[in-house]
Amino acid sequence: MWKSRLFTPGPTPVPDEILLEMAKPLIHHRTPQFRKILAECFNGLKELFQTKEDVMILTSSGTGAMEAAISNLLSPGEKCLVVEGGKFGERFREIAVAYGAGVTTLPVEWGKSATPSEIEAALKKEPDIKVVFTTLCETSTGTHTDVKGIGEIIRHRPDTLLAVDGISSLGAVECRTDEWGVDVMISASQKAFMLPPGLAFISLSPKAWEKSAKTKTPRYYFDLSAYRKAAAKEDTPYTPALTLIIGLAGVLKMLKTEGIENVWKRHYLLAEATRQAVKALGLQLLAEHPSNAVTAVRAPEEIDAEALTKALRDSSGITFAGGQGKLKGKIFRIAHLGWVDQYEILQAIAALELQLLKMGYALQPGAGVGAAEKVFLE
Ligand SMILES: Cc1ncc(COP(=O)(O)O)c(C=O)c1O
Numbered sequence: 001m002w003k004s005r006l007f008t009p010g011p012t013p014v015p016d017e018i019l020l021e022m023a024k025p026l027i028h029h030r031t032p033q034f035r036k037i038l039a040e041c042f043n044g045l046k047e048l049f050q051t052k053e054d055v056m057i058l059t060s061s062g063t064g065a066m067e068a069a070i071s072n073l074l075s076p077g078e079k080c081l082v083v084e085g086g087k088f089g090e091r092f093r094e095i096a097v098a099y100g101a102g103v104t105t106l107p108v109e110w111g112k113s114a115t116p117s118e119i120e121a122a123l124k125k126e127p128d129i130k131v132v133f134t135t136l137c138e139t140s141t142g143t144h145t146d147v148k149g150i151g152e153i154i155r156h157r158p159d160t161l162l163a164v165d166g167i168s169s170l171g172a173v174e175c176r177t178d179e180w181g182v183d184v185m186i187s188a189s190q191k192a193f194m195l196p197p198g199l200a201f202i203s204l205s206p207k208a209w210e211k212s213a214k215t216k217t218p219r220y221y222f223d224l225s226a227y228r229k230a231a232a233k234e235d236t237p238y239t240p241a242l243t244l245i246i247g248l249a250g251v252l253k254m255l256k257t258e259g260i261e262n263v264w265k266r267h268y269l270l271a272e273a274t275r276q277a278v279k280a281l282g283l284q285l286l287a288e289h290p291s292n293a294v295t296a297v298r299a300p301e302e303i304d305a306e307a308l309t310k311a312l313r314d315s316s317g318i319t320f321a322g323g324q325g326k327l328k329g330k331i332f333r334i335a336h337l338g339w340v341d342q343y344e345i346l347q348a349i350a351a352l353e354l355q356l357l358k359m360g361y362a363l364q365p366g367a368g369v370g371a372a373e374k375v376f377l378e
Helices: 016-022 032-049 062-073 087-098 116-125 147-154 206-214 224-231 242-258 260-280 305-316 342-358 367-377
Strands: 055-059 079-084 102-107 129-135 161-165 184-188 199-204 294-298 331-335
Touching (some): 032 055, 032 199, 062 087, 062 129, 062 184, 079 087, 079 116, 102 116, 116 147, 161 206, 206 224, 242 260, 260 342, 342 367
Parallel strands (some): 079 102
Antiparallel strands (some): 184 199
């Protein structure tokens, strides 16, 4: 017998009280009762995004908000720069190409991150770039990007916007949308928000709203001006995913009680314990600048990472994520994202140790757990 435990970078575990709240009989969405819940969500999202602007709630997974960013901000033929250091940078490029934008890619070796000076050089070469797309945590490689530094480069350019995919990291790692000069910030429900998949969130700066009013790309369901107009009346333009929004109000309250800076600290501690544990087992991290949302670990030469994650899932109910794209079979990823505490990290590391031992990898039993405990003690 074992219990099922998720250590994947989405979906992530949902707190029991939130599941129970979402299991209550439905209410109607055009009612004062629901408007009150929606108003709480809009306020809580502003705090989490660290923005004064509206954060709009879309009924879609995170990719829907990525698509909304592109269709609202780029007219066909307009240029954008996409930082591509993994699966999700790739996705921004694919969407931009699908919408007929002119795409310049800034290729980044998987596991590394783009630097502000690389962005600056790319913008110097092509000053007519309208939007720079980057990813706060490139989930496929567990890599953190210096969005603050990139914001410093872009905020002084009147005709260039910075759009950030914070889908796997907003609510887990420090992220200050307004202060850092982020024009478009995107996230989704199934990661640090501790909810099931189905909601995406997006905020636009005044500069981005101005650009969106001039953008000629046809759009309807993801025309963000409709969401903004409705939000001003504590409403949504279409039938919202009521159940998830009721859950959202609950998790935002939990996060507010913990305090956003404490939430970031908790994720740092969980991530640091995971990093020290895998290093103590003689394993290597993939990321040069690891994110506190997810840790990508290179599998030992002799072990196939896919076989390792499958065996863990089948024999202990512990689910890690495998590698994506060209990293398939080479890495596994341990997420410490959302509703996760120190004891769960110790369980994950203990299960990893046992599985590696079963697969013939030589390690000192308890070495990883001990290293993680040391971080928690300090
Ligand atoms: C950084 C990042 N961007 C985009 C996505 C895609 O989001 P979704 O699967 O919710 O559409 C993910 C999902 O894993 C992600 O981690």
